[in-house]
Amino acid sequence: MASILVTGGSGLIGSNLCNLLKSKGHSVFVLSRSKTKKSNTFYWNIDKNYIDKEAIINTDYIIHLAGAGIADKRWTTARKKVLVDSRVKSTNLLFQKVKELNPNLKGFISASGIGYYGAITSEKTYFENDTPHNDFLSKICMLWEKETAKFNSLKIRTVIFRTGIVISKEGGALEKIIKPIKLGIGAALGTGKQYMPWIAMEDLCNMYLSAIENIEIKGIYNAVTPENITNTMFTKITAKTLKKTLWLPNIPAFILKILLGELAIMLLEGSKVSSEKIKKTGFKFKYNSLENYLNKTLN
Template identity: 55%
Template sequence: MSKILITGGTGLVGKHLQKVLNKNNYEVSILTRTPKKSNEFRWSIKEKYIDKKAFKNITHIIHLAGAGIADKQWSKNRKLELINSRVQSANLLFEYCKKLNIQLEGFISASGIGYYGAITSQSTFKETDPPENDFISKICVEWEKAALQFKSLKTPVTILRTGIVLSKTGGALEKINTPLFLAKLGTGKQYMPWIHIDDLCSLYMKSIDNNSFRGIFNASAPEHHTNTSFTKTLAKVTRKLLFPFSIPSFILNLVLGELSVILLNGSKISTEKTSQFYSFKFEKLNNALDDLL
């Protein structure tokens, strides 16, 4: 039986994934700065420290750790934190696995659809497309580069470029389902690639169970929605009033600064490659929202 070590296990996806793995009888250990349970072990990126007991008998590492992209404005220090929390943590895991000669069956890392940039186009981005030259793309490029170094240890690597994660509590949906977001943002033409948290966790399960599920995959639902169609669907499902006006781009720029680019831009993401390995439970947004809300 596989034993999984998770970073970022106390975050939105990490908490849900733990439950899914435990339900399927996997043994799970968590790296955290403040361990409180028997399966939790201390690590510190600043101190370059990981409790060696965390690596006992592990077969896979799932790397979810990283400061929230949309939690704070992107000051110079925040930008460093967004990159370092992902990259330095992966580097630290790599150094420990190398030093302790840990033979993993797989290193599985989160990434983001931000790899393709904060842009709005009619292109449907595939995994083979190049990154954009902007900050959100830079985060993902460096994040993935840190994960891919595990290949030098003969460890198979899987990377999930994830869209907006929809869940019952917390996360993006809790913020979107508010009066502010039940209005068109900017032009409303920007796409909002999304995924139900159950499908995302199933993809992480797939990366453990299926030796062919290796490489880079887009983790977003097959159905494409613009900001306008997304909010219309949300308003219909929740029976809330959809405000008949838009929030101008300059207002969002004024309030959020550079961070506003991730709200005002977005393109379609291809799930063709992912769908060769996985059948999405929630392909349609209205079905996902019905389940969650």
């Protein structure tokens, strides 16, 4: 059984993942910006280049999920810096500490996002070897992945999951989609034709687990289900599951842009993303259909 350090382990994905890893018998530790007396939580301060040494020296794997919430606030210049630094500077700090303390680290596994491919609506399917786009989200992902790749220079197995929209009944995107539908004011966004590559929380956590158990998994993988659905389809399936009627026209793009600023492109654009590479490792998705997943989790 392995000793695993999860940065951002207190978050939506992290807390689910920690529970799964513990249930498989692993020793799980969280690296957090909050000082706590919990025996399984270590402290770090990214701005001060500080990490509790004990967090690093006995760890077999680091799973790096920490990062300020991408869709939590408008993307002002200051907010953009927080979004980048919380991912890139944090990765660099982990790299520097691993280099300095030289633990017997067997793997560094990091989140990234399908935002790497850019906020573009098209019929193209994006694969792991596609080049990044040049908008803000692509830049964050590119810088984050570049920093992560430094672990290769220490001969440490490195895995990156370019994650789609994580669907979970506990929060995140689904909560925001469900709220207006329950209130009877749900509607598709913009043209509604943008794809929404998604992944069920359970499948994503199982993917991280498989990255620990299967040493053949190395490099970059898209973490999305094989199903390609548009925003209109997503909205309709969610309403159907909740037994609610959609009667409003699509919410115009300009309204979302006024309300959210540049961040609105995350909601208004999207293409298909391939899951072939992770499937070739033998990984099996439990949920290939949003309808089945929502029926199971919401009803």
